[in-house]
Amino acid sequence: MSYLSLKNIKKIYGKNDYEVRALDGIDLEVNKGEMIAIMGASGCGKSTLLNILGCIDVPTSGEYFIDKKLVDFNKLSSLNEIRNKEISFIFQNFALIKELSVINNIILPLKFRKGNKKDILEKAEFFIKELGIEGLKNKNVRNLSGGQQQRVAIARALCQETDIILADEPTGALDEENSIKIMSILKDLNIKYGKTIIVVTHDNLVSSYCDRKLKMKDGRWS
Numbered sequence: 001m002s003y004l005s006l007k008n009i010k011k012i013y014g015k016n017d018y019e020v021r022a023l024d025g026i027d028l029e030v031n032k033g034e035m036i037a038i039m040g041a042s043g044c045g046k047s048t049l050l051n052i053l054g055c056i057d058v059p060t061s062g063e064y065f066i067d068k069k070l071v072d073f074n075k076l077s078s079l080n081e082i083r084n085k086e087i088s089f090i091f092q093n094f095a096l097i098k099e100l101s102v103i104n105n106i107i108l109p110l111k112f113r114k115g116n117k118k119d120i121l122e123k124a125e126f127f128i129k130e131l132g133i134e135g136l137k138n139k140n141v142r143n144l145s146g147g148q149q150q151r152v153a154i155a156r157a158l159c160q161e162t163d164i165i166l167a168d169e170p171t172g173a174l175d176e177e178n179s180i181k182i183m184s185i186l187k188d189l190n191i192k193y194g195k196t197i198i199v200v201t202h203d204n205l206v207s208s209y210c211d212r213k214l215k216m217k218d219g220r221w222s
């Protein structure tokens, strides 16, 4: 079995006439250190799939194994542990805390982990610089543009140094220059540190950095 393994995953919303089969029997095998793009039209189920991979959402049926261990979707504590230790998630809508500054958003998840404050801040500073948002460090997130917020969300995810990075349209709000910058950083993490990366995207530039491109249509692979 591969590092990440989905078996016949279904996610069904609503009932009868109102039923939406967001995922309709998805199988997926991902090797450790792979970098994969998931593509497809709006509404085909990409975010739903990524959310299940990230243990943020629960499937209606099917099985998910991480490193050969079955994920217990009924157990919130075990989902939280996986999310804390193994997976960094870059959300389609950024999911930043608007009341906090850039730096405080970035270090917030790190407060739930081991490590001393100085190391945490050093790591945060490193990615803030890499992503070109040094000047915004103490600004309230509420006052940033979409592309600036997206880079804060990416810095926050990268600081967590997990083995798995999941990114939902990580360049959706960015210009080409910043998209290239971010994909270069992700590719670097993939090659140098063997991170397993799955990116949902509409953008061929983004998918060109990936080893494998998968296309979805109506909740299935197409």
Ligand SMILES: Nc1ncnc2c1ncn2[C@@H]1O[C@H](COP(=O)(O)OP(=O)(O)OP(=O)(O)O)[C@@H](O)[C@H]1O
Binding pocket: 013, 014, 020, 021, 022, 040, 041, 042, 043, 044, 045, 046, 047, 048, 049, 092
């Ligand atoms: N909470 C929900 N209740 C009902 N239907 C939902 C819910 N969340 C998603 N859906 C439906 O499931 C389908 C898949 O949605 P999803 O967000 O995964 O699409 P997507 O491929 O990420 O689209 P986009 O490219 O626009 O982000 C859509 O038809 C959507 O309307």
Ligand SMILES: [Mg+2]
Binding pocket: 046, 047, 048, 092, 168
């Ligand atoms: Mg989506």
